[in-house]
Amino acid sequence: MTDQPKIRIRDLHKRFGSKVVLDGLDLDVGVAESVVVIGGSGSGKSVLLKCILGLIDPDSGTIEIDGRNVVGLPRAEREAYMRKFGMLFQGGALFDSLPVWENVAFGLIQSKRMGRPEARAVALEKLAQVGLNEEVSLLSPAELSGGMQKRVSLARAIAIEPEIIFFDEPTTGLDPIMSDVINDLIVKCTRELGATALSITHDMASARKIADRVAMLYDGRIIWAGPVADIDRSGNAHVDQFINGRAEGPIQMAVRRS
Amino acid sequence: MRATLREEAFDADVRLAHSDGIQSRMNPLATIGSTFLSFLTALGRLALFAGSAVGHCVRPPIYPRLIGRQFLEIGYYSLPVVGLTTLFSGMVLALQSYSGFARFSAESAVATVVVLSITRELAPVLAGLMVAGRVGAAMAAEIGTMRVTEQIDALTTLSTNPFKYLIAPRLIAATLSLPILVLIGDVIGVFGGYVVGVYKLGFNAGNYIQSTVQFLEQIDVISGLVKAGVFGFIVALMGCYHGYHSRGGAQGVGAATTNAVVTASIMILIANYAITELFFGR
Numbered sequence A: 001m002t003d004q005p006k007i008r009i010r011d012l013h014k015r016f017g018s019k020v021v022l023d024g025l026d027l028d029v030g031v032a033e034s035v036v037v038i039g040g041s042g043s044g045k046s047v048l049l050k051c052i053l054g055l056i057d058p059d060s061g062t063i064e065i066d067g068r069n070v071v072g073l074p075r076a077e078r079e080a081y082m083r084k085f086g087m088l089f090q091g092g093a094l095f096d097s098l099p100v101w102e103n104v105a106f107g108l109i110q111s112k113r114m115g116r117p118e119a120r121a122v123a124l125e126k127l128a129q130v131g132l133n134e135e136v137s138l139l140s141p142a143e144l145s146g147g148m149q150k151r152v153s154l155a156r157a158i159a160i161e162p163e164i165i166f167f168d169e170p171t172t173g174l175d176p177i178m179s180d181v182i183n184d185l186i187v188k189c190t191r192e193l194g195a196t197a198l199s200i201t202h203d204m205a206s207a208r209k210i211a212d213r214v215a216m217l218y219d220g221r222i223i224w225a226g227p228v229a230d231i232d233r234s235g236n237a238h239v240d241q242f243i244n245g246r247a248e249g250p251i252q253m254a255v256r257r258s
Numbered sequence B: 001m002r003a004t005l006r007e008e009a010f011d012a013d014v015r016l017a018h019s020d021g022i023q024s025r026m027n028p029l030a031t032i033g034s035t036f037l038s039f040l041t042a043l044g045r046l047a048l049f050a051g052s053a054v055g056h057c058v059r060p061p062i063y064p065r066l067i068g069r070q071f072l073e074i075g076y077y078s079l080p081v082v083g084l085t086t087l088f089s090g091m092v093l094a095l096q097s098y099s100g101f102a103r104f105s106a107e108s109a110v111a112t113v114v115v116l117s118i119t120r121e122l123a124p125v126l127a128g129l130m131v132a133g134r135v136g137a138a139m140a141a142e143i144g145t146m147r148v149t150e151q152i153d154a155l156t157t158l159s160t161n162p163f164k165y166l167i168a169p170r171l172i173a174a175t176l177s178l179p180i181l182v183l184i185g186d187v188i189g190v191f192g193g194y195v196v197g198v199y200k201l202g203f204n205a206g207n208y209i210q211s212t213v214q215f216l217e218q219i220d221v222i223s224g225l226v227k228a229g230v231f232g233f234i235v236a237l238m239g240c241y242h243g244y245h246s247r248g249g250a251q252g253v254g255a256a257t258t259n260a261v262v263t264a265s266i267m268i269l270i271a272n273y274a275i276t277e278l279f280f281g282r
Ligand SMILES: Nc1ncnc2c1ncn2[C@@H]1O[C@H](COP(=O)(O)OP(=O)(O)OP(=O)(O)O)[C@@H](O)[C@H]1O
Pocket: A016, A021, A039, A040, A041, A042, A043, A044, A045, A046, A047, A048, A090
């Protein structure tokens, strides 16, 4: 079957205590497609990614990867499908006990059983792609700036050349020029290497560049999804308000106006 | 496979524990009951955690490089503190038992008292407590920080099992290095007693050494080393357990660190009695 999506999510529910975060979410991501999820802060975008990765167990619903439901899979089998994934965490999540290059080489050494010198060479190459030189590779993550950490984390996510890559706010905290470099890199991963990408971003310029399709998460559901070209004429008031960044509209932020 | 199952059950347990609603706290019986129940739950969680951790210690992949690093951290860097505590314990024991035993003219037993107390009790217990404070706290803080900064999640996404990568090396290294530490501590402690006995209390050096070895049996040393192994396991287990389950940022990590040291210390003292009972209780 060629039209089987890489990721198919159906009726996904997740709540923390009494707080409902995901409430019947449906989403498809096609093979080698790049989907960007947009949505307000705290709307559950990171939780969605973690559900797919198996880091958070959803309360109900199905998540199919290549046609196979992975919700509630035992840990040993989960490890097998993890090998298809790469993840850029919103907070970086770099291993602070390891130097930068070993962070990037980690997946190659641990899961692909590559020799250390060889893995190091690959790591340096990936670091160069995100604009970091050999000198930086010897530093510890704590010695880097926030944006540099983000780029190392990105290099780590793509180093193992995963089939599916998740980017949680890849360009947050970067300057506009570096953002564009990163956008190009993400595009390269998907268009040239054929990876499937599911990204989260607040940065509409970045979304327009890296997305094939955009999906908007609101109130625990995907309320609109469509090709990136249609985003300005979505006909959806929520999407309009979000992409134009207006305080007035159907989405009410829970802040007190004085 | 068994261990995997246990791990799943263990995770389910964690979820259960966190989804518990707040019940009525008015009825004192209910309070006692629920405290007891949550104690049992915690105990069960710990047992599952320990079972799954041990399972991962014995099944590949094993990380020799990480075990080596932990050996250095737990064993080698604890040498000074263990050496100092046992040295002064041996010294004070000689002094105390001399002045105490003088009351019924049994001063000649000083060397025997020193060597038995050090090997059976003081070296393992003091080393265990010292290592709990030094290493257990560090483990809880490190793993706890990794938890709250999502590094443990990142490990999982890089197809690396945190039990194997983080916990197994610490358990293995602590369980094996504490007996070595205690053996060295035994020697240093006895030496401390010797120094005080010979240079302060005026024992004849040859006699002191002779009465040190005369009544010493293998079981005295061996029971101490067994204790050391168990204590090492306890320290690493509590450090990893509390670190792994810490939540809520810096405050959570701080609480995990405290809990790791306190629970490890209490468990060491309880285990100490149990093992003594096993070896020498008739
Ligand atoms: N482990 C957790 N325990 C309890 N609540 C959580 C947990 N993780 C997330 N939440 C809650 O779920 C909601 C969604 O969080 P999430 O991190 O997915 O937001 P987000 O859409 O990624 O926001 P942002 O754009 O700011 O990163 C938040 O209200 C948060 O408080």
